[in-house]
Amino acid sequence: MNKRLLLAAAALVAAPLAAAEKAALAPSEIVAAAPKADWVAIAPADLLVMDLAPGANGKPRRVVIQLMPPPFSQGWIGNVRKLAAAKFWDGLSVNRVQDNYVAQWGDADGDDKAKARALPKGLKQVAELEYTASKTSQRCEPHPGNRLLCSTEEAPLSNLTKSDVYGSAGFLEGWAIASSEARIWPVHCYGMVGVGRNLSPDTGSGAELYVVIGHAPRHLDRNIALVGRVIEGIENLSSLPRGTGALGFYETAAERTAILSVRIGSEVPGLPAYEYLSTESETFARYADARANRRDAFFNVPAGGADVCNIPVPVRRSTGSR
Amino acid sequence: MNKRLLLAAAALVAAPLAAAEKAALAPSEIVAAAPKADWVAIAPADLLVMDLAPGANGKPRRVVIQLMPPPFSQGWIGNVRKLAAAKFWDGLSVNRVQDNYVAQWGDADGDDKAKARALPKGLKQVAELEYTASKTSQRCEPHPGNRLLCSTEEAPLSNLTKSDVYGSAGFLEGWAIASSEARIWPVHCYGMVGVGRNLSPDTGSGAELYVVIGHAPRHLDRNIALVGRVIEGIENLSSLPRGTGALGFYETAAERTAILSVRIGSEVPGLPAYEYLSTESETFARYADARANRRDAFFNVPAGGADVCNIPVPVRRSTGSR
Numbered sequence: 188m189n190k191r192l193l194l195a196a197a198a199l200v201a202a203p204l205a206a207a208e209k210a211a212l213a214p215s216e217i218v219a220a221a222p223k224a225d226w227v228a229i230a231p232a233d234l235l236v237m238d239l240a241p242g243a244n245g246k247p248r249r250v251v252i253q254l255m256p257p258p259f260s261q262g263w264i265g266n267v268r269k270l271a272a273a274k275f276w277d278g279l280s281v282n283r284v285q286d287n288y289v290a291q292w293g294d295a296d297g298d299d300k301a302k303a304r305a306l307p308k309g310l311k312q313v314a315e316l317e318y319t320a321s322k323t324s325q326r327c328e329p330h331p332g333n334r335l336l337c338s339t340e341e342a343p344l345s346n347l348t349k350s351d352v353y354g355s356a357g358f359l360e361g362w363a364i365a366s367s368e369a370r371i372w373p374v375h376c377y378g379m380v381g382v383g384r385n386l387s388p389d390t391g392s393g394a395e396l397y398v399v400i401g402h403a404p405r406h407l408d409r410n411i412a413l414v415g416r417v418i419e420g421i422e423n424l425s426s427l428p429r430g431t432g433a434l435g436f437y438e439t440a441a442e443r444t445a446i447l448s449v450r451i452g453s454e455v456p457g458l459p460a461y462e463y464l465s466t467e468s469e470t471f472a473r474y475a476d477a478r479a480n481r482r483d484a485f486f487n488v489p490a491g492g493a494d495v496c497n498i499p500v501p502v503r504r505s506t507g508s509r
Numbered sequence: 510m511n512k513r514l515l516l517a518a519a520a521l522v523a524a525p526l527a528a529a530e531k532a533a534l535a536p537s538e539i540v541a542a543a544p545k546a547d548w549v550a551i552a553p554a555d556l557l558v559m560d561l562a563p564g565a566n567g568k569p570r571r572v573v574i575q576l577m578p579p580p581f582s583q584g585w586i587g588n589v590r591k592l593a594a595a596k597f598w599d600g601l602s603v604n605r606v607q608d609n610y611v612a613q614w615g616d617a618d619g620d621d622k623a624k625a626r627a628l629p630k631g632l633k634q635v636a637e638l639e640y641t642a643s644k645t646s647q648r649c650e651p652h653p654g655n656r657l658l659c660s661t662e663e664a665p666l667s668n669l670t671k672s673d674v675y676g677s678a679g680f681l682e683g684w685a686i687a688s689s690e691a692r693i694w695p696v697h698c699y700g701m702v703g704v705g706r707n708l709s710p711d712t713g714s715g716a717e718l719y720v721v722i723g724h725a726p727r728h729l730d731r732n733i734a735l736v737g738r739v740i741e742g743i744e745n746l747s748s749l750p751r752g753t754g755a756l757g758f759y760e761t762a763a764e765r766t767a768i769l770s771v772r773i774g775s776e777v778p779g780l781p782a783y784e785y786l787s788t789e790s791e792t793f794a795r796y797a798d799a800r801a802n803r804r805d806a807f808f809n810v811p812a813g814g815a816d817v818c819n820i821p822v823p824v825r826r827s828t829g830s831r
Contacts, residue, residue: 243565286744287699287821315809352673352801352814377609377724387809402699402724402818406803409810422608422751429744479674481728487637487709488731492674494816496724499609 211482217474218464218501225468227361228505229253229461234452235271235415237292239281239423240445248423248444251452251461252380253502254415256360258320259373262313263382263412266393271451273307275394280443281427285435287401290424291383292446293394310392317390318409319372353405356495358466358475362416363495365408373413376403376496378421382412400425403496418461418502460505474501533804539796540786540823547790549683550827551575551783556774557593557737559614561603561745562767570745570766573774573783574702575824576737578682580642581695584635585704585734588715593773595629597716602765603749607757609723612746613705614768615716632714639712640731641694675727678817680788680797684738685817687730695735698725698818700743704734722747725818740783740824782827796823 212220233256239248254264270276276292283291296302356365356374363374373379379399384391390412398417417424427444430437437443452458464471478498480489534542555578561570576586592598598614605613618624678687678696685696695701698721705717712734720739739746749766752759759765774780786793800820802811 284748286747318810352816353812354814386806405819406800406808406812406815408812410803410808425608426606426748426750428748478728481732484708486728486732488640490675490728490730492676493728494674497727 212477213481213483214474214477216483217470217477221464221468221470223506225465225470226462226503226505227465229418229463229502231452231455231458231460234418234455234458234461235267235449236452236455236458237276237449238447240447249420250417250423251419251458252415253418253461253463255362255373255413259362260313260317260382260412260414262311262317263391263393263414266310266313267396267414268451269307269310270392270394271449271454274448275304275307276446276449279304279446281424281446282430282443283397283434283436284400284424284427284429286429288399288404288435289381289397290400290427291395291397293383293396295440295443297395306392306394310394312392313390313412315388315390318412319370322366322369322371351494353408358471358495358498358500361463361466361500363498363500365495372409374403374495375399375405375407375413376416376499377401378417378499379413380415380417381407382414384411398424403494405496418463419504461502462505464501466500471500474498534799535803535805536796536799538805539792539799543786543790543792545828547787547792548784548825548827549787551740551785551824553774553777553780553782556740556777556780556783557589557771558774558777558780559598559771560769562769564745571742572739572745573741573780574737575740575783575785577684577695577735581684582635582639582704582734582736584633584639585713585715585736588632588635589718589736590773591629591631592714592716593771593776596770597626597629598768598771601626601768603746603768604752604765605719605756605758606722606746606749606751608751610721610726610757611703611719612722612749613717613719615705615718617762617765619717628714628716632716634714635712635734637710637712640734641692644688644691644693673816675730680793680817680820680822683785683788683822685820685822687817694731696725696817697721697727697729697735698738698821699723700739700821701735702737702739703729704736706733720746725816727818740785741826783824784827785825786823788822793822796820 233254235252235254237250237252239250241247254267279292279294281290281292282295283289294304296304354365354367356363358364359371363376364371365374375381377399381397382391382393383395383397393414396414398421428442429435430442432438464474475493475498479493480491482489555576557574557576559572559574561572563569576589601614601616603612603614604617605611616626618626676687676689678685680686681693685698686693687696697703700721702718702720704713704715705719706713715736718736720743750764751757752764754760786796797815797820801815802813804811
């Protein structure tokens with residue numbers, strides 16, 4: 188009985204044709220059938236690759252993060268690039284895992300000036316205003332992952348989700364984005380990577396990073412910088428033991444997971460190529476609609492909507508043409 | 510630097526008085542200051558206690574689940590009580606952990622009639638209609654955890670959250686509940702426990718259970734029975750290694766986590782007492798408002814709202830009077 192539980196796509200594929208013909212496609216089936224042209228390559232230079240020390244089973248543990256395109260958070264992302272180039276994180280560790288919230292890595296001795304690792308020179312202090320971007324931003328520069336935003340006066344935010352309790356939200360260039368009348372900003376969905384900071388007006392350098400591993404903590408939106416999202420290997424962070432100290436910090440050094448290295452993707456030999464489903468594609472619109480109104484065999488009642496974090500943007504290793 | 514990141518309550522407590530005076534209370538501080546009268550005892554008979562085999566560090570791994578009160582899902586909950594009384598789960602295992610979705614336990618051989626463990630006699634086949642309850646339900650019976658619902662004609666749903674993309678939602682008797690004009694139903698928030706099933710019209714017996722360990726999969730609402738929520742020890746499920754098979758099933762028996770026993774709380778010697786913050790209390794209203802509009806020291810911009818799953822109902826071990 189158990190193998191077919193909560194099954195969605197998998198059972199439909201395995202079901203006899205008669206049943207499959209009756210039901211609509213599952214979201215994953217819509218994505219699998221997308222034409223190659225609907226997929227957008229992610230430049231290796233926009234990836235951050237973190238290798239953790241192997242776990243008890245000896246297997247490598249790699250986390251691949253896609254950095255956000257302009258106009259979002261570019262001050263912090265510049266710092267992250269400098270930190271990776273300086274090998275700042277090598278030998279540091281994952282220091283905090285708080286259930287249904289975040290996993291966080293950086294310098295466990297960062298609070299202790301005598302012991303803290305020196306930051307590379309030239310890191311920017313970014314202003315709080317940069318947590319959000321202008322809809323008619325002039326700050327963006329030509330960028331491979333940013334096809335539309337710099338070419339239009341107004342960001343063409345696709346409001347595929349209805350306005351929710353947090354305001355308007357939709358998708359832009361592969362990212363979940365919320366908006367007000369004049370500003371747009373990235374959303375704290377599962378897997379998003381942000382910049383730890385102290386109390387305002389500090390905005391963090393980027394040396395302390397966290398990833399969301401629970402229900403979207405949307406109250407952090409506009410209060411902290413988001414710099415990317417995990418596109419592969421999040422289980423290497425989300426399944427780590429929870430810390431038993433305050434806020435999920437580990438209480439002993441032995442509990443921390445060591446970071447072997449963090450590098451920009453273009454510096455990592457043999458890294459696979461990745462691509463995301465264009466959120467401006469017709470396929471994505473159908474996928475988002477199917478997430479909001481499941482009509483495949485397992486479901487009786489369509490939800491009638493989906494919040495922006497319940498429509499994860501599909502990302503995969505690149506395949507050949509199809 | 511890192512210890513004070515994303516800190517909310519903790520930093521405020523540690524901050525100098527001048528800073529603390531400026532900022533409003535954090536949600537956790539509002540809860541900590543609640544009068545004892547705002548806490549509602551959870552009867553041990555409404556708890557399900559699952560003990561997993563110890564992990565690599567030898568520590569016990571207990572998961573405590575609170576079962577839902579009437580009028581919700583009582584057919585399945587009756588089955589769960591029979592299954593626990595029959596020690597059905599003892600020696601079975603956690604068979605599936607899918608990242609950002611669910612952890613699931615039961616009989617790994619359930620699909621194989623020759624090898625499947627026999628279910629106890631007298632389990633009900635519950636109708637799909639029971640995924641939801643009537644707002645003017647006559648099905649409920651007097652119950653210690655159900656102070657209001659049976660005493661009123663209409664469920665007094667507190668719509669503390671605005672209508673969201675999924676419809677109306679609020680809190681009732683300590684639970685996050687969604688509603689339509691005539692029906693109410695529990696919501697798939699983080700930590701909620703549901704009943705695995707096959708394709709409709711099967712509704713599951715309760716022998717296969719799962720817990721939500723990611724962003725709220727609200728598309729499952731009204732499509733599957735929810736029977737409770739984890740109130741302690743969820744990290745013993747959410748931090749398990751993810752299964753590498755389809756849907757997060759483990760591919761080998763060795764990867765499964767063994768269940769030592771599952772018992773109703775009143776059968777477990779030495780179990781602590783638990784209580785939840787009454788969702789009908791004034792304290793809860795202030796807590797929910799503070800979750801929606803963080804005004805404590807860490808935050809610059811209040812979100813202006815919170816979805817129902819971003820306002821987790823506080824549950825704690827019972828303390829003495831205060």
